[in-house]
Amino acid sequence: MSKSVSPKIRFNRCTDAWGQRKLYEVAEFNPKSELPEVFEYVDLESVVGTEMVSYRTEMRETAPSRAQRLAQTGDVFFQTVRPYQRNNYLFVKPDNNYVFSTGYTQMRPKIDADFLMCFLQTDSFVKVVLDNCTGTSYPAINSNDLSNLEIALPVSEDEQKRIGSFITSFDNLITLHQRKLEKMKTVKKSLLEKMFPRNGSNIPEIRFSGYAGGWKQQKMGDMTGFITGKPFSNELAIDGKYIVMDMGSVSQEGKRIEYKKTNEARDMLQENDLVMPKDDIGGGLIIGRTAYIPSNNHYVLGDHVYRLRFNDVNGRFIHYQINSDYIREQIMPLVTGSAQLGLSSKNINDICLNIPSIDEQNKIVYLLDTVDNLIDFYQFKLEKLKDIKKAFLDKMFVKVEV
Numbered sequence: 001m002s003k004s005v006s007p008k009i010r011f012n013r014c015t016d017a018w019g020q021r022k023l024y025e026v027a028e029f030n031p032k033s034e035l036p037e038v039f040e041y042v043d044l045e046s047v048v049g050t051e052m053v054s055y056r057t058e059m060r061e062t063a064p065s066r067a068q069r070l071a072q073t074g075d076v077f078f079q080t081v082r083p084y085q086r087n088n089y090l091f092v093k094p095d096n097n098y099v100f101s102t103g104y105t106q107m108r109p110k111i112d113a114d115f116l117m118c119f120l121q122t123d124s125f126v127k128v129v130l131d132n133c134t135g136t137s138y139p140a141i142n143s144n145d146l147s148n149l150e151i152a153l154p155v156s157e158d159e160q161k162r163i164g165s166f167i168t169s170f171d172n173l174i175t176l177h178q179r180k181l182e183k184m185k186t187v188k189k190s191l192l193e194k195m196f197p198r199n200g201s202n203i204p205e206i207r208f209s210g211y212a213g214g215w216k217q218q219k220m221g222d223m224t225g226f227i228t229g230k231p232f233s234n235e236l237a238i239d240g241k242y243i244v245m246d247m248g249s250v251s252q253e254g255k256r257i258e259y260k261k262t263n264e265a266r267d268m269l270q271e272n273d274l275v276m277p278k279d280d281i282g283g284g285l286i287i288g289r290t291a292y293i294p295s296n297n298h299y300v301l302g303d304h305v306y307r308l309r310f311n312d313v314n315g316r317f318i319h320y321q322i323n324s325d326y327i328r329e330q331i332m333p334l335v336t337g338s339a340q341l342g343l344s345s346k347n348i349n350d351i352c353l354n355i356p357s358i359d360e361q362n363k364i365v366y367l368l369d370t371v372d373n374l375i376d377f378y379q380f381k382l383e384k385l386k387d388i389k390k391a392f393l394d395k396m397f398v399k400v401e402v
Contacts, residue, residue, distance in 0.1 A: 024147035027107035033070040069100035114164025124399035152398035221349025246302025267301035272315035279342035
């Protein structure tokens with residue numbers, strides 16, 4: 001071991017300098033094995049982050065040619081194609097019938113497996129890997145080049161285990177919150193499907209007690225008036241007083257984005273307004289999607305979007321209904337254009353929705369808002385945990401010297 005170094009923060013009583021070794025010195029690469037007759041196949045889409053999210057059963061005779069890496073408990077699988085995604089997996093199952101794609105390099109550690117797994121996720125190591133990749137659209141590194149890269153590690157096995165266990169605890173929390181987030185998104189999707197009428201009916205599948213009778217079908221044009229947004233001359237004013245709701249704001253709803261700002265006080269948006277894309281310049285299927293305006297007066301209408309303003313209908317109720325899969329399926333055939341898709345004002349006016357009493361609207365909105373708040377909470381917790389893990393990876397590991 002050479003090139004003595006030390007991390008920024010350490011556990012108590014850990015004082016020995018770290019050193020650097022080649023990866024092939026601390027792990028056996030792609031060990032040979034006999035594949036079972038039937039196995040669970042793990043391809044490049046099966047691992048997200050540090051979690052295995054799927055696999056499929058294959059027969060040895062008919063399995064893809066890339067199914068070659070038979071997993072053993074404690075093996076580390078490193079994604080060699082697009083490694084910047086960091087979809088790497090530490091196999092901890094007791095099973096002996098999981099086979100990974102050759103899109104992963106298999107490492108059988110001679111050091112603490114958790115420590116090795118965590119080191120492979122550090123920014124500094126990923127950068128070194130990318131510097132040694134070939135290809136642009138699908139950068140990849142071969143197993144031989146990967147094995148010759150260096151790892152910085154402590155001499156003490158106990159320190160390796162303590163670091164690996166500490167960082168892995170964040171992976172476990174991240175996985176837990178990711179599952180909670182996905183569960184709440186599934187709950188919301190189910191509610192959107194069942195709380196609004198479908199397939200020509202005017203009565204939803206599930207309903208709050210005390211409500212009966214069919215919902216009234218109304219055209220969007222009978223419930224709302226709308227205007228088309230225009231561009232601002234100084235949208236990127238750093239000290240802008242108003243947030244611009246434009247195509248980017250709508251298409252990125254639910255994600256962290258940097259809103260454009262302006263000091264021009266025109267086309268002010270109000271609570272209960274909806275903003276809908278006028279066209280599809282973003283390249284995604286965002287036509288018909290709406291964004292709801294929060295309860296403050298700091299938003300103005302931007303370019304390539306419509307503003308929908310309602311009088312006797314809860315705008316947030318329309319927001320949830322129009323973003324349900326069933327309504328979006330009805331909206332998509334109304335899209336016109338070839339090079340640039342879009343919804344005309346006439347087509348928006350002709351969209352038919354089923355509307356209950358305002359009291360029932362409000363109850364539906366309250367329930368869906370509660371679910372949305374939980375989704376936001378789990379998303380926030382997830383992002384914070386990822387940030388904390390990233391900070392510890394940076395401070396508890398030593399950057400490799402190349």
